[in-house]
Amino acid sequence: MASKKQRIGVLTSGGDAPGLNAVIRAVVKSASGLGWEVIGIHDGFEGLLGTKSYRVLTNADVQGLLPRGGTILRTTNKGHFGPRRSDELSEADPYVRAVKAIEEMGLRALITIGGEGTQRIALELHKLGAPVIGVPKTIDNDLAGTDRTFGFDTALQVATDAIDRLHTTAASHNRVMVLEVMGRHTGWIALHAGLAGGADVILIPEIPFSIERVAEKVMARDQQGSSFSIIVVAEGARPRGGSEMYIAEGRLGGIGHWVGEQLEKLTAKEVRVVVLGHLQRGGSPSPYDRLLSTRYGAAAVQAAARGIYGEMVALRGQDIVTVPLAEACGHLNRVRPHSDLVLCARSLGIAFGDEL
Amino acid sequence: MASKKQRIGVLTSGGDAPGLNAVIRAVVKSASGLGWEVIGIHDGFEGLLGTKSYRVLTNADVQGLLPRGGTILRTTNKGHFGPRRSDELSEADPYVRAVKAIEEMGLRALITIGGEGTQRIALELHKLGAPVIGVPKTIDNDLAGTDRTFGFDTALQVATDAIDRLHTTAASHNRVMVLEVMGRHTGWIALHAGLAGGADVILIPEIPFSIERVAEKVMARDQQGSSFSIIVVAEGARPRGGSEMYIAEGRLGGIGHWVGEQLEKLTAKEVRVVVLGHLQRGGSPSPYDRLLSTRYGAAAVQAAARGIYGEMVALRGQDIVTVPLAEACGHLNRVRPHSDLVLCARSLGIAFGDEL
Amino acid sequence: MASKKQRIGVLTSGGDAPGLNAVIRAVVKSASGLGWEVIGIHDGFEGLLGTKSYRVLTNADVQGLLPRGGTILRTTNKGHFGPRRSDELSEADPYVRAVKAIEEMGLRALITIGGEGTQRIALELHKLGAPVIGVPKTIDNDLAGTDRTFGFDTALQVATDAIDRLHTTAASHNRVMVLEVMGRHTGWIALHAGLAGGADVILIPEIPFSIERVAEKVMARDQQGSSFSIIVVAEGARPRGGSEMYIAEGRLGGIGHWVGEQLEKLTAKEVRVVVLGHLQRGGSPSPYDRLLSTRYGAAAVQAAARGIYGEMVALRGQDIVTVPLAEACGHLNRVRPHSDLVLCARSLGIAFGDEL
Amino acid sequence: MASKKQRIGVLTSGGDAPGLNAVIRAVVKSASGLGWEVIGIHDGFEGLLGTKSYRVLTNADVQGLLPRGGTILRTTNKGHFGPRRSDELSEADPYVRAVKAIEEMGLRALITIGGEGTQRIALELHKLGAPVIGVPKTIDNDLAGTDRTFGFDTALQVATDAIDRLHTTAASHNRVMVLEVMGRHTGWIALHAGLAGGADVILIPEIPFSIERVAEKVMARDQQGSSFSIIVVAEGARPRGGSEMYIAEGRLGGIGHWVGEQLEKLTAKEVRVVVLGHLQRGGSPSPYDRLLSTRYGAAAVQAAARGIYGEMVALRGQDIVTVPLAEACGHLNRVRPHSDLVLCARSLGIAFGDEL
Structure with a gap:
């Protein structure tokens, strides 16, 4: 049979x-x-x-x-x-x-x-x-x-390559460049790419930021002779007490453009914004x-x-295992604000916009 | 001495x-x-x-x-x-x-x-x-x-790489992807990258387009079994008789976003827009x-x-020569609408939004 | 009908x-x-x-x-x-x-x-x-x-990328790096990639070289404080009067390895050889x-x-034309030893191994 | 004070x-x-x-x-x-x-x-x-x-990119392509790149191979209609009982060239060999x-x-820790022949040259 x-x-x-x-x-x-x-x-x-x-x-x-x-x-x-x-x-x-x-x-x-x-x-x-x-x-x-x-490692490469490109323009023009990357709920891409690309400021959903602190970081760099800055923003990052300041609904440009506009006002420097969007999803x-x-x-x-x-x-x-489906459901894997990776970034002088 | x-x-x-x-x-x-x-x-x-x-x-x-x-x-x-x-x-x-x-x-x-x-x-x-x-x-x-x-060849590589990336997402999701590239006055990047990346529609300043023609191209592809489309738009491209339809001033999103919004209305398909911006300037x-x-x-x-x-x-x-500075001044090198390159694109089935 | x-x-x-x-x-x-x-x-x-x-x-x-x-x-x-x-x-x-x-x-x-x-x-x-x-x-x-x-532009990118990679190793180790690229009869890839990658010496079939001149260039750079050198060799390059010195037949390693061995003897520096081979043909x-x-x-x-x-x-x-097939047959498009491109390379200090 | x-x-x-x-x-x-x-x-x-x-x-x-x-x-x-x-x-x-x-x-x-x-x-x-x-x-x-x-991840990218390039040539010419990668003592690069690049055979120091088994794999693919094969060899890979067959000392070409020569004899197919060498060390x-x-x-x-x-x-x-220096000394981290990664490769049909 x-x-x-x-x-x-x-x-x-x-x-x-x-x-x-x-x-x-x-x-x-x-x-x-x-x-x-x-x-x-x-x-x-x-x-x-x-x-x-x-x-x-x-x-x-x-x-x-x-x-x-x-x-x-x-x-x-x-x-x-x-x-x-x-x-x-x-x-x-x-x-x-x-x-x-x-x-x-x-x-x-x-x-x-x-x-x-x-x-x-x-x-x-x-x-x-x-x-x-x-x-x-x-x-x-x-x-x-x-x-x-x-998919994450490839997205990270696209985002890091983008930071590398923005670096040369930023340095040539004494500009602030803002790069908005994916991450509606979590800041993994922003944090990893920011570290790998040498960003000066990283803004993520897990750490609400103050736009004034960001502007201060940019100005501090200016005074130390680095007249350009690179800021990486996760699309889900939000200002502290943001409801009055930033209303996502109805805004075409998203958080990246908002950060750019605010920084132009606060620092009087030229700011340019790039939103990576779907480029992070595609390719080999x-x-x-x-x-x-x-x-x-x-x-x-x-x-x-x-x-x-x-x-x-x-x-x-390094191992592939199986876990109950329930472990993957109902909550997300978020960046812990006091994790090694965040502390490592801080020890290098990277700001998260929540500094005292 | x-x-x-x-x-x-x-x-x-x-x-x-x-x-x-x-x-x-x-x-x-x-x-x-x-x-x-x-x-x-x-x-x-x-x-x-x-x-x-x-x-x-x-x-x-x-x-x-x-x-x-x-x-x-x-x-x-x-x-x-x-x-x-x-x-x-x-x-x-x-x-x-x-x-x-x-x-x-x-x-x-x-x-x-x-x-x-x-x-x-x-x-x-x-x-x-x-x-x-x-x-x-x-x-x-x-x-x-x-x-x-x-600088042009490098920008072309960035733009072509972006089209490659958008292709895989477009095909996986049956979507229309709109890529806005540099070119305030001329469509060189859009035309070259569109050809090199296999775009379906290329919109350039030298050829005013009708958004209805663009939508028809997208729908025609759908009927032929290609349920996705890639549209490359130079930042300076404009709709025919565009003053009533498209007012650049005051628009945050630029022509790429406008094309995207119009196409969603006209085709009822999912559309995503990416603006390459300063990524085209930087890098090695x-x-x-x-x-x-x-x-x-x-x-x-x-x-x-x-x-x-x-x-x-x-x-x-293939030669490096010198020309009087006056030759470089007062006018721009534009894409000629009946040039070989445009005709080549048309012979491959690429639309420019001005088809009868 | x-x-x-x-x-x-x-x-x-x-x-x-x-x-x-x-x-x-x-x-x-x-x-x-x-x-x-x-x-x-x-x-x-x-x-x-x-x-x-x-x-x-x-x-x-x-x-x-x-x-x-x-x-x-x-x-x-x-x-x-x-x-x-x-x-x-x-x-x-x-x-x-x-x-x-x-x-x-x-x-x-x-x-x-x-x-x-x-x-x-x-x-x-x-x-x-x-x-x-x-x-x-x-x-x-x-x-x-x-x-x-x-196909040439892609091969050029592979070869230039290789030179970039060898540069970092050469500089870190004070080494001489020899890169053998395609070009059995002509030196186009070697010449273009050598210029685009910043090579110190370019050896091509059209300009027979003296290995002693190459060694002198390496030593001269040493004395000026650049303790590393990058040498690009077309596979068809040959030493002047080379029959006694270099017999291609029976040699596994090709001209790149021969140049490497000779330079180690003549300069007492560490030399490494890379043969790009088929990597130049493939890929997108x-x-x-x-x-x-x-x-x-x-x-x-x-x-x-x-x-x-x-x-x-x-x-x-910039134009696509048609030419009689006979024009393409019977002879090759070679690098002219006194062409602009070669003179440009010489004016930058690049050696071809035929210097007096 | x-x-x-x-x-x-x-x-x-x-x-x-x-x-x-x-x-x-x-x-x-x-x-x-x-x-x-x-x-x-x-x-x-x-x-x-x-x-x-x-x-x-x-x-x-x-x-x-x-x-x-x-x-x-x-x-x-x-x-x-x-x-x-x-x-x-x-x-x-x-x-x-x-x-x-x-x-x-x-x-x-x-x-x-x-x-x-x-x-x-x-x-x-x-x-x-x-x-x-x-x-x-x-x-x-x-x-x-x-x-x-x-350094490993970057080397892996160079090696995988090379396999991608060789794939198109192999398929266009019905050829066997052999890629020799770094790994004098261990097969990590060969194994990872072979998996990431879709190799058909992976030869590593930890698993002595029989060249006849490799040839059989190539011929079996031919009979199944895949008339090309990609073979990745770590520089330290050796044939079983290899001393009679393969003497590394005195061989200019290394194991990659030896495998290539043997396969041409055993399969009567065209074989091409590329040795990546120092390209794996350099670059960003x-x-x-x-x-x-x-x-x-x-x-x-x-x-x-x-x-x-x-x-x-x-x-x-995912964590950075410190370990006693002694843990890093005196022995190497080798690929275990029965590890998940090797078994995964085998389950995909990749041969290691030790098949029965």
């Missing part, structure tokens, strides 16, 4: 990040080594619940995929799922429908590559019995439960991100082989 | 561009080969007229300078010079004072590295008898009299720009050695 | 170069704009004469191809064609068979992308009546008849090469539309 | 690595924040024992240093120190003289940035009472006692390496402030 071929599914959900294709490739290659079939589901949960769009992925489909940014499965930020409200198993409930779809597709496991929102959905599906395995992804590195997410993943993505993809298939469901693969130190 | 050492001056003026340091290095190295002394004047004409700030530059001062962006002499956009209004040689006239300063410094030649504004000043100084030699510089490639300015010059800068610097010293003043070094085909 | 669809063929021949895929893409996109069909022939002339392997290329086949190095049609250096010896039109003659194959495939034109060898074959085929159009390709920039070939083409390739591809289709055969598309100044 | 200013010394020893300057900068900036003076010792231990060459480093001296490769203090591989043989404290003993020099310079601490050899010397100096603090550096990542050394450090270097430099000053001597700063997971 011919045994049925084992089959697993994979989808990418939320904003795209460099390394998604590398995870998909590793899943397909590892699964194919086990003789399994991989179903690639298009457009995140949309392809599972809405369009029912998916296809078999073979080794040939993933050839040459490692260095390519984006995701061949496409992704959406669209929400099918609200928070689960009842324990009823209604047919109308998207979670129930998703679990049913997974069953009907005959999936031994569904690998869900995404950030906190995605893993929260995965957790609910697992509670309903679905064999899900999470793979952590976010540019911002703010996902809990893992030391690092893929860095070697670090390719390696991490590849390890995550292979580890997710290993978990499926061992029947470990309801967990997320994660980096701990 | 000891003969006095020959001495030339060099200054950088206007916005900074990758390759300024490479020109300075080549000037110093070539001049030193002739046994001449080089005076580096700080902050453009400000160091000549205002602060009187300058210093001797030796081979040691320019070591390691070739790959570095910016200018060690610093630069300003500040204007000391209005248009020359009278033929009187008044002491108050900045041109007269500049000529006098050049004489007092004992300069055999003054090398002025800059764009159209700078060369216009150089021309006036030459009319008053100053031994000036121009070196053409602009990111935008819009300076007349030369086939190419340094490309090999092409390093080579062009080096040739310009060496050629400027050659011109001084031959007593050729009132001219600008320039690229013609 | 239904008119038959026009059909053109395209093949890539000789060593691969960044930009081949960009030419193919431009050919397909331009041809498709005219309603023509494009046949991509695999493995150069091998697919025409030997394996008869080819396929229709559509717009979908070339999507995303612009930034990718290599050639999707593959290429070989394998020779089917010797020099044409007789005027007989024998069936065994590969040229005659190729012309027949082109006819049988119903090609309105065959676009041959390659270097001097390829264009020589194309010329012979044209003499026999085949509607060929050449597209110039070589990393080395040594093809006559055009100001520039695609630079924006300049993407643009040039795209223009070439579109121009080749334009030539076909106008019935211009037996010509090669070429760059002249 | 005026208290004497605290003073610390810093030196760089062994082969250069990207990030050395970043450590020096962080040491100077952190120390200056404490009001301390920093003495930069030139040419490693040579400046302490031989030339007595050193200078005060101020914040101004380290401005702009973060992105620059190499070391402004220069470095040597030259050995003043043999293994310590006696417990006698002879004046001729270099260790004794070094300790005396440190005392005479009035150093509160000496920060020694280097690899295993350097830290072994540091340990001996500490046993004799010198207040040394080690900072781990090696391109190869083979230093024990720390999860990661700076990656953001990761800049950050790690900066943290190490700041932590070394913190250790000095707390009076922690005889230790080396190290990375453990």
Whole structure:
């Protein structure tokens, strides 16, 4: 009697990040080594619940995929799922429908590559019995439960390269350059890129700043003979008691432009603002991100082989482990204001705008 | 009797561009080969007229300078010079004072590295008898009299790299991505980067566009199965009959954001906008720009050695020549709407928003 | 009566170069704009004469191809064609068979992308009546008849980046670093990269060198306080009267290693040698090469539309033109030892090993 | 009574690595924040024992240093120190003289940035009472006692970029490309870059290989329709029972060339070999390496402030800690043949040449 071929599914959900294709490739290659079939589901949960769009992925489909940014499965930020409200198993409930779809597709496991929102959905599906395995992804590195997410190192390179470029202009023109980087809730990119690029001021959501302190730092540098300054701002950074001073709603330019305008007033220096935006998401993943993505993809298939469901693969130190999905849900991995990294930055003379 | 050492001056003026340091290095190295002394004047004409700030530059001062962006002499956009209004040689006239300063410094030649504004000043100084030699510089490639300015190739690389990055996000999310690049008066960066990056639409100042045509192109691509589009916009591009539709004054976001907003309305697709801004100015010059800068610097010293003043070094085909400063002044090098390059883009299916 | 669809063929021949895929893409996109069909022939002339392997290329086949190095049609250096010896039109003659194959495939034109060898074959085929159009390709920039070939700018970037990297090591260790770059017959890469990277010595085939002069330059720099030196060597550079001193045959390491060994003996300094080799051929083409390739591809289709055969598309100044294939054949575009570029390098203090 | 200013010394020893300057900068900036003076010792231990060459480093001296490769203090591989043989404290003993020099310079601490050899010397100096603090550096990542050394990530990027470039050529020509990377004793670069670049075979010192197994892998790929292969070889990789087959001594080309020659014989395919060599050492450090270097430099000053001597700063997971110098000495951090990373590579189908 011919045994049925084992089959697993994979989808990418939320904003795209460099390394998604590398995870998909590793899943397909590892699964194919086990003789399994991989179903690639298009457009995140949309392809599972809405369009029912998916296809078999073979080794040939993933050839040459490692260095390519984006995701061949496409992704959406669209929400099918609200928070689960009842324990009823209604047919109308998207979670129930998703679990049913997974069953009907005959999936031994569904690998869900995404950030906190995605893993929260995965957790609910697992509670309903679905064999899900999470793979952590976010540019911002703010996902809990893992030391690092893929996409972050590439974003860091884009941001650091931008600081390097702004440095030469700043120094040539005696200017203040403000760079707004990603990080709606956390300051990981700003802090890492600020340190790696030699910023003078770093403003992050975890440390509310005073624009006056920032201006004082710029003027102090002037007096010491450094007539230019580089300021890195996470998009989610906010001034202390900011509601009167800074209203995000209705502002086209975001915090970077606000900081720029205020500093021109306070320091009478020329200020220029650059908002990196989507440049941080695209392009070929860095070697670090390719390696991490590849390890995550292979580890997710290993978990499926061992029947470990309801967990997320994660980096701990140098090792790939699995952690319960719940660890990744409900809270974020934030920069601690008194962490080594912040203290290291302070010891180098970098200001956070909260100095006394 | 000891003969006095020959001495030339060099200054950088206007916005900074990758390759300024490479020109300075080549000037110093070539001049030193002739046994001449080089005076580096700080902050453009400000160091000549205002602060009187300058210093001797030796081979040691320019070591390691070739790959570095910016200018060690610093630069300003500040204007000391209005248009020359009278033929009187008044002491108050900045041109007269500049000529006098050049004489007092004992300069055999003054090398002025800059764009159209700078060369216009150089021309006036030459009319008053100053031994000036121009070196053409602009990111935008819009300076007349030369086939190419340094800084342009590096800016093109930054812009093309940005398009590459946006491509992966656009394709992963079925989005329209709008990239605003430099080019207040001309569309060289937009046209070259759009071609090199595989843009679907290129909007430039020389070809007024209709936003409806742009939207139609996006929708036509959708119907052909390409559910994403990349649009490159020069900062100086404007809609046809744009005064009613687009008022630049008072708009924070510039033309890129305007195009993005309009397209979201007209196509109902997700649109994201990135403004490259100062990232195009900074960083290490490309090999092409390093080579062009080096040739310009060496050629400027050659011109001084031959007593050729009132001219600008320039690229013609593969050769470095000198042209009268007047050729670089009073008009710009614009993209011709029926040039080969534009027709080439059209033959590939790229839209300019003026299609019938 | 239904008119038959026009059909053109395209093949890539000789060593691969960044930009081949960009030419193919431009050919397909331009041809498709005219309603023509494009046949991509695999493995150069091998697919025409030997394996008869080819396929229709559509717009979908070339999507995303612009930034990718290599050639999707593959290429070989394998020779089917010797020099044409007789005027007989024998069936065994590969040229005659190729012309027949082109006819049988119903090609309105065959676009041959390659270097001097390829264009020589194309010329012979044209003499026999085949509607060929050449597209110039070589990393080395040594093809006559055009100001520039695609692939060269990318190779230049790889070589310049390598010099930048070696600079930091050389300076940190007081070492001599020797970099061997491509250029079997001509020194274009060595000369351009040497200038762009700030080399101290450049050795090229067009200027036979004396190893003693090179050693003297290294020692002179030492005495002036620059205790490191960077030497760029084209693979085809040779010592003056070199047959006694340097026998290329049987030497594994090539000229770079020979120069390194000699310099260690002559200067008693630490010397390290790097041979760039195939790194210069691969990777994503630079924006300049993407643009040039795209223009070439579109121009080749334009030539076909106008019935211009037996010509090669070429760059002249800023324009794309066509030139008779014969102009590209039989001789190479070499560095002239007294050209501006060489004199510019000498004026900066760069040595060529032929100094008196 | 005026208290004497605290003073610390810093030196760089062994082969250069990207990030050395970043450590020096962080040491100077952190120390200056404490009001301390920093003495930069030139040419490693040579400046302490031989030339007595050193200078005060101020914040101004380290401005702009973060992105620059190499070391402004220069470095040597030259050995003043043999293994310590006696417990006698002879004046001729270099260790004794070094300790005396440190005392005479009035150093509160000496920060020694280097690899295993350097830290072994540091340990001996500490046993004799010198207040040394080690900072781990090696391109190869083979230093024990720390999860990661700076320089490795940058080397990984160079190696991965090289694999990317070779991929396009390999695929275009149906070739086997062999890339030899650094790693005399350990295969970290080969393993990481091979995974990040999508190599088909990885050969490392820790897993002796059979060249026949490698050839079989290449042929198996051919039969599956992948007519090209990428092989990454660490310079220290060796064939099983290799003494008869491969004698490193006297071979100019190294293991990469040997593998290439053997494979041409065994597979009858075209093979090309590239030896990356010193390109892996130079250039601007990656953001990761800049950050790690900066943290190490700041932590070394913190250790000095707390009076922690005889230790080396190290990375453990995400944290910077200090470990006894002895942990870094006497053995290397090798790739374990059954580690997760190797198993991950195997699960993706990558061969190590030891397959049954």
